[in-house]
Amino acid sequence: MLHHPAKLPQPRRPTMVDVARRAGVSLKTVSRVVNNEPTVGPELAERVMTAVSELGFRRNGIARNLRSQELSATIGLLIEEIANPFYATVAGVAAEIAAAHQTLLITASSEEDPDRERALLLELVQRRVDGLLVVPAGTDHSFLRREVEMGLPAVFVDRPPGQLLADVVLLDNQGGSRAGIRSLLDAGHRRIGLLLGSLNVYTMRERLAGVQAELSGSGIPYDEAMVRSGIAGPEQASRAVADMLGLADRPTAFFCANNRLTLGALQELHGRGSDAALVGFDDFELSHLMPRPLTVIAHDQRELARIATEQLFERIGGDRSWPSTTVLPTQLVHRGRR
Structure with a gap:
């Protein structure tokens, strides 16, 4: 007679209710922190984030609760200026890969303005995108730390983030x-x-x-x-x-x-x-x-964009390995009429 091992009960996934109980706050406060609403004071927000960390609660799990257990099937791309062919290429490649993943790409331009960058990134977060591709303009991205720590994938392209640990794809x-x-x-x-x-x-x-x-x-x-x-x-x-x-x-x-x-x-x-x-x-x-x-x-602009976008989708798919930095080589090429 064959004996099949009994299935062990799976541990229950923490819920927002668990987070609220651990932090000693209301469920509504947890929801506000998750959605980056400015009405929550820093002390309460810190208590919620501590509870999230202690329970191993991930943002994607919270997002599924808030979105009827579905991802939004959108990612955000923030570039410097769409008129520059370099960034147009990055956007084009990201759109191709996103389409292959049946995901919509939302593209915005910071125009090299750190304040505009911050506003646009927070707007994309409010729209509950599944991940971010960022060509940074500023040097302080700690305003994204809460979302990244809660599981929002973010990959930085061409330049590293400031005061934030995340994947980076750079040129030499x-x-x-x-x-x-x-x-x-x-x-x-x-x-x-x-x-x-x-x-x-x-x-x-x-x-x-x-x-x-x-x-x-x-x-x-x-x-x-x-x-x-x-x-x-x-x-x-x-x-x-x-x-x-x-x-x-x-x-x-x-x-x-x-x-x-x-x-x-x-x-x-x-x-x-x-x-x-x-x-x-x-x-x-x-x-x-x-x-x-x-x-x-x-340098290979398309490869830069491809690596960054594919890495983002790996993160969205559940990759939780330590953030990496990828550096692509350059080469001298003679152009023009001689």
């Missing part, structure tokens, strides 16, 4: 910049004009750090006269190049820290018929058709 910004500067130094250039965006942005700081490290390692002084930072787009980049070309000891080469700055520099150099060398971080569409030679620090 310093390595790419070092390789770009090294190529100019190897070609004999010593006066290199640097065009940078806002140094409040992580990628700009990392790319500048790579430039400085390579110059220092080669014994080349870092000359502030050769640096223009806070450049917002192609027009300002074009004017910055014109300004530096007017110096008595002008640059013989330029390094641009993103694709939009490269376009502005390219326009100015071509218009002047200048033979100054040009290296730019990020490839861009039709770069191979540009009327003069340039070198781009290329």
Whole structure:
């Protein structure tokens, strides 16, 4: 006779009622904390979060209670500006993968404004999205900690979060910049004009750090006269190049820290018929058709977006492993007509 082992009773999943009892608060207070309503004081919210942690209660479990045991089948994507082809590619790939998972993608743009970023992310949380993909603008994301600790998956793309432990997918910004500067130094250039965006942005700081490290390692002084930072787009980049070309000891080469700055520099150099060398971080569409030679620090934007989005869906599916940081390589590619 075959004996089948008796099935052990499964432990009961904690409920919001359990959380309320442990915290010594009402069920309504727990619901308000879960929904990030501002009407709950910090002391009560902390008691609820402590109870959630002690009971091993996950946000997704709470969300299912609140949504009739269904996920919302939506994820949120926060990017910097949809007009930039880099972020348009990220959004396109994320939408493709979301569709394959029968999930709707909600996309918003922070316009590099940390306050707008915070408001948009909290709005997405209020909409009970199943996960977040974030290209951060600010440096403090602790306002998401409560939701992340309760199980809301969040993956940060291109830049790490501030004061929050989460998955991150990055580019090798310093390595790419070092390789770009090294190529100019190897070609004999010593006066290199640097065009940078806002140094409040992580990628700009990392790319500048790579430039400085390579110059220092080669014994080349870092000359502030050769640096223009806070450049917002192609027009300002074009004017910055014109300004530096007017110096008595002008640059013989330029390094641009993103694709939009490269376009502005390219326009100015071509218009002047200048033979100054040009290296730019990020490839861009039709770069191979540009009327003069340039070198781009290329990377696989689609792969960056794919890894981040797939990781988010793994988290939504139940992966609770320790948050990871993935760094994608870059490579120098010669573009334009030679």
